[in-house]
Amino acid sequence: MVVGYNTNFNFILPNIEVIKKHCYPQDQCKFSSMELSKNELITKNIPFFGIPVFENLNSQNKSLVIGHNFRNVDDELKIDMYSYCSKDGRYVDLPKFTFCTLIINDPISNAYELLPFKFSILKKKPFIDLKKKFVSHLNPKYVSLCLSKDNYKPFFLKQKTEQIKLKYVDCNCGKTCFVCINKTLGISKSENDIECIIYNLL
Structure with missing residues (x-):
């Protein structure tokens, strides 16, 4: 965003x-x-x-x-x-x-990268580890999501200094609106085809 x-x-x-x-x-x-x-x-x-x-x-x-x-x-x-x-x-x-x-167009090559979400035993939700990718720039300014399916449950990205976490959107409709009925797929290890475009300089 x-x-x-x-x-x-x-x-x-x-x-x-x-x-x-x-x-x-x-x-x-x-x-x-x-x-x-x-x-x-x-x-x-x-x-x-x-x-x-x-x-x-x-x-x-x-x-x-x-x-x-x-x-x-x-x-x-x-x-x-x-x-x-x-x-x-x-x-x-x-x-x-x-x-x-x-x-x-013609971006600085070391200022951006296309990264997938990762999983760990301790962390229940997917995350992106920035520390291993951007040694000198741990707080990227721009993040963009790219999915491959249209039925994922909407989510926001929660960015910290060394990590980007995923937070699903909570809706109080009682699962009666179009989005809650049709967008139900969560991200898992078997359904991990989401990537983030991360750019640190502009």
């Missing part, structure tokens, strides 16, 4: 490409997908990150979080998005927003 104030991206460096996708849900929906049409980003190992930007920031959506991840299926890159209300603790209908994908 990337958080910032400048949504016009006028400051963007020449090696950074910005793709904007407008999301205007026609019907009430808590989960949506759209094509990015940049499948070569994975095959060429090019780092990229997403930023959802509200069309209007007001009192009605100040408690909303637009969660997202990228998904690579049959060499086609898609963006999966859901809306969550932190005040009510449940998934809600997606608002109007613009999804901005930042693509870093």
Whole structure:
């Protein structure tokens, strides 16, 4: 997740490409997908990150979080998005927003890496060990998720100095909403095909 104030991206460096996708849900929906049409980003190992930007920031959506991840299926890159209300603790209908994908062309080679989640006997949830990968940079600034399936239970990433942990999203709907009914797969050793794109410099 990337958080910032400048949504016009006028400051963007020449090696950074910005793709904007407008999301205007026609019907009430808590989960949506759209094509990015940049499948070569994975095959060429090019780092990229997403930023959802509200069309209007007001009192009605100040408690909303637009969660997202990228998904690579049959060499086609898609963006999966859901809306969550932190005040009510449940998934809600997606608002109007613009999804901005930042693509870093010609990145510094030692500043990014594509890393899978790991498991250990002591840790119940998947994690990424940053200490072994970034000796001098243990606090990466940008992290992006790339999945291979669309039925994973939504989760957030909890980042600490030497580690990135996974935290599943809790919903108070009583397992009656679309997301809770259809997105139920958890990450396990046998279903560990999720990778994080980690970038430390920009």
